[in-house]
Amino acid sequence: MSTxxxxxxxxxxxxxSRFMKIKxxxxxxxxxxxxxxxxxxxxxxxxxxxxxxxxxxxxxxxxGLIMMAFATNAFSNNSSSIxxxxxxxxxxxxxxxxxxxxxxxxxFSLGGFVRGLIVATLTFIVAIVLTNLTVDHVLVxxxxxxxxxxxxxxxxxxxxxxxxxxxxxxxxxxxxxQPLIFLGGVxxxxxLLPEPFETLTKFNxxxxxxxxxxxxxxxxxxxxxxLALAALTAATAALFLLNLRLFQRGYKLRS
Amino acid sequence: xxxxxxxIVDLQxxxxxxxxxxxxxxxxxxxxxxxxLLGPNGAGKSxxxxxxxxxAQPTGGEIRVFGHDAISDYGEARAAVGxxxxxxxxxQFLTCEETLEFxxxxxxxxxxxRKERAAELLETFSLTAKARERTRALSGGMKRRLILARALMxxxxxxxxxxxxxxxxxELRLELWHYVQKINxxxxxxxxxxxxxxxxxxxxxxxxxxxxxxxxxxxxxEDLAARYDVVNLxxxxxxxxxxxxxxxxxxxxxxxx
Ligand SMILES: Nc1ncnc2c1ncn2[C@@H]1O[C@H](COP(=O)(O)OP(=O)(O)OP(=O)(O)O)[C@@H](O)[C@H]1O
Ligand SMILES: [Mg+2]
Numbered sequence: 319m320s321t322x323x324x325x326x327x328x329x330x331x332x333x334x335s336r337f338m339k340i341k342x343x344x345x346x347x348x349x350x351x352x353x354x355x356x357x358x359x360x361x362x363x364x365x366x367x368x369x370x371x372x373x374x375x376x377x378x379x380x381x382g383l384i385m386m387a388f389a390t391n392a393f394s395n396n397s398s399s400i401x402x403x404x405x406x407x408x409x410x411x412x413x414x415x416x417x418x419x420x421x422x423x424x425x426f427s428l429g430g431f432v433r434g435l436i437v438a439t440l441t442f443i444v445a446i447v448l449t450n451l452t453v454d455h456v457l458v459x460x461x462x463x464x465x466x467x468x469x470x471x472x473x474x475x476x477x478x479x480x481x482x483x484x485x486x487x488x489x490x491x492x493x494x495x496q497p498l499i500f501l502g503g504v505x506x507x508x509x510l511l512p513e514p515f516e517t518l519t520k521f522n523x524x525x526x527x528x529x530x531x532x533x534x535x536x537x538x539x540x541x542x543x544x545l546a547l548a549a550l551t552a553a554t555a556a557l558f559l560l561n562l563r564l565f566q567r568g569y570k571l572r573s
Numbered sequence: 574x575x576x577x578x579x580x581i582v583d584l585q586x587x588x589x590x591x592x593x594x595x596x597x598x599x600x601x602x603x604x605x606x607x608x609x610l611l612g613p614n615g616a617g618k619s620x621x622x623x624x625x626x627x628x629a630q631p632t633g634g635e636i637r638v639f640g641h642d643a644i645s646d647y648g649e650a651r652a653a654v655g656x657x658x659x660x661x662x663x664x665q666f667l668t669c670e671e672t673l674e675f676x677x678x679x680x681x682x683x684x685x686x687r688k689e690r691a692a693e694l695l696e697t698f699s700l701t702a703k704a705r706e707r708t709r710a711l712s713g714g715m716k717r718r719l720i721l722a723r724a725l726m727x728x729x730x731x732x733x734x735x736x737x738x739x740x741x742x743x744e745l746r747l748e749l750w751h752y753v754q755k756i757n758x759x760x761x762x763x764x765x766x767x768x769x770x771x772x773x774x775x776x777x778x779x780x781x782x783x784x785x786x787x788x789x790x791x792x793x794x795e796d797l798a799a800r801y802d803v804v805n806l807x808x809x810x811x812x813x814x815x816x817x818x819x820x821x822x823x824x825x826x827x828x829x830x
Contacts, residue, residue: 321681328678332667339666407662411723414626414656415679416648573588573629 326421329412333429336399344395348437352387353444356380359505360449370507371538377452380445381535382504382528388438388467389527393474393495395430397487400478404571413572419565426478427471427561434467451535458543459534462550466527469554470495472561479561479570498524509540526550576640578604578731578762579625585633586620586786594620596786597634602764602779604639604730607757609777610766613814617786618766619659622735626656638731652680655729659736659766661716663708669695669719670704673726680727687726694722697752714741721749731762738772750776770807780806782813789813 319327337344360376367375403409412422445451453459477490502524508516519525526546533539565571579602586595594617602608610618623629625636627647636643638650663672670691677687695701698718703711708719717737724732734753738746754776757763767773773780774794781791790797790813794806801812808820 319683324681324683325679328675331678332675335671336666403664406664407658407660408664410628410656410658410662411664411676412679414628414651414654415676416651416681417679418648568630572627573623 322418322421325415325417326425329417329421329425330428332412333395333399333425334432336429337395337433344391344433345436345440348387348391349440352383352437352441355383356445359383370510373536373538374450376449377536378507378532378538379505380441380449380451381532382502384438384441384445384535385463385466385528385531386499386504387441388434388463389470389499389524390434390491390495391437392430392434392467392471393477394487394491395433396426396471396474397478397481397490398484399429400426400475401481401484401487404478404481409571420562423475423558423561423565427468427475427558429471430474431467431471434471438463438467453535454537455534458530458547462527462530462534462547465547465550465554466531469527469550469557472554472557475561476557476564479564498522502528504528507540523553575604576637578602578606578639579608579764580637581621581625581634582636583634584621584624584631584636586617586624586629587632594786595624595631595634598783598786598788599634600781600788600791602731602762604762605757605760607753607763607776607778608765609773609780610764610783611768611770611773611780611810612766612783612789616783618783619735620786621783622656622658622733622764622766625733626654627651652727653730655724655727655732657720657724657732657734657737659739661713661720663711663716663719665707665709668705668707669700669711672708672719673723676723676726682727690726690728691722694725698722714745717741718745725756729761731764732756733764735766736768737765738767738769746772770810774806782810784813 356376359379369375370378400409477487481487501519502522503519508519508525511519526541527550529539529541530543530546530550533543579600581598581600584595584598587593598617598621610621612618620629624631625638625643627643638653641649641653643650667675673691673694674687677690682690695704698721700715700718700722703715708716711719721737738749741749750772753763765773765777779792780794780797782789782797790800792800797809798805801809803809803812804822808817808822811817811819
């Protein structure tokens with residue numbers, strides 16, 4: 319292994335070890351939450367709603383839940399990890415190392431990405447076993463879910479770097495992320511909403527992310543898939559480049 | 574002639590809030606030097622160190638570490654430096670062993686080397702029994718020791734110690750003196766800031782006084798005393814900060830102003 323590979327893997331390993339040390343909170347909690355959603359929306363509501371667009375309700379909901387788990391875990395891991403390390407000054411250890419801005423950014427973002435991936439994968443496994451969930455378009459699903467994960471991982475980095483207190487991170491999560499995800503159509507189809515909500519939903523970027531992931535799993539969609547995938551790719555790249563710029567400039571990390 | 578271990582030319586740092594922490598600082602530290610940077614609170618010592626290690630961004634001037642520019646060639650420059658910061662900045666989630674192990678990784682050390690070096694340093698700093706304890710379970714002095722071990726982990730050629738002995742017991746202070754003298758004798762260049770003048774007197778071959786973001790004087794302890802026309806380093810320092818009346822030489826009745 320070359321020096322930079324060792325360096326990058328160490329930075330990344332540190333991010334993973336952080337959440338692995340507090341598994342109950344970082345993996346256990348989110349898994350329980352997802353299973354509660356599945357029971358409430360699948361079992362309770364599902365007994366009433368039965369089907370949406372010809373798809374069993376629980377199966378319709380699960381892709382959104384998997385995406386939501388990936389996104390929120392990637393986001394909250396990275397925002398808290400970075401803020402915590404800034405707070406304790408521990409991040410100076412990485413910042414005064416020879417690591418490049420790109421290595422630092424990738425390591426921080428991929429930390430939360432892995433956590434999101436673990437929660438999403440475990441949810442997926444349970445869903446495959448317990449429900450009739452299928453994977454119809456794996457070639458849409460994999461790039462979509464990975465892009466969504468990487469997007470929110472980078473959003474977490476951005477919020478963590480900008481944040482000055484824990485309240486800032488909690489605010490972003492509760493007042494921006496959660497509403498966008500909930501109103502993005504995790505639990506329902508936008509077509510079923512009355513106006514103006516149906517139209518408003520179409521301005522919510524998360525709606526397209528959920529649509530992509532749902533299409534990958536169950537083959538149902540209300541959006542133009544290639545266009546949505548292209549837009550998601552562009553948005554993710556733009557966010558990553560913005561973060562890279564900030565890391566290169568030392569924004570809020572180097573005084 | 575080999576490149577200086579640390580060469581700072583006309584360094585300026587203005588923080589975003591407008592504070593001019595460094596106003597044209599120049600110093601040169603030769604390989605193998607034991608260099609002391611002394612000055613009152615807020616003089617700019619930590620800022621100078623942060624600019625050297627990438628934690629602060631200079632607004633003017635140049636910094637070279639063994640010939641490597643600290644900005645354009647930061648990888649090489651930082652690889653050569655070990656930093657023990659003024660503030661304890663340990664990650665509470667990590668154990669002592671992991672703290673060293675990760676640090677070694679950030680500097681590209683291989684696994685086997687990391688393990689061996691970490692064990693060696695934990696032993697040196699009497700932390701072996703705490704190797705698997707999380708850092709938050711350490712006492713204040715133990716945290717200081719771990720920070721020193723971390724700074725030394727990647728075998729830096731330039732060791733920067735920002736007030737390493739603040740708040741440590743006498744044994745640790747003396748132990749530390751012995752240790753840094755030993756590694757200095759082995760060739761490691763050392764930049765030390767401290768508020769303990771006898772520490773600087775004892776350890777440092779050369780000393781710079783910094784006040785208000787500028788170097789006021791530099792040289793050996795004797796040079797500085799001569800420069801301010803006093804008998805020792807402490808009096809020179811008091812002259813620097815404009816508090817000659819606090820001199821303890823008066824008490825002995827030896828010197829009068
Ligand atoms: N991050 C920062 N943002 C704004 N101003 C800062 C920052 N860090 C330090 N300063 C200011 O820069 C000046 C120099 O501070 P510095 O920490 O370098 O002093 P110092 O010589 O290390 O002092 P001490 O002996 O107390 O450690 C001070 O006026 C301080 O308030
Ligand atoms: Mg200081």
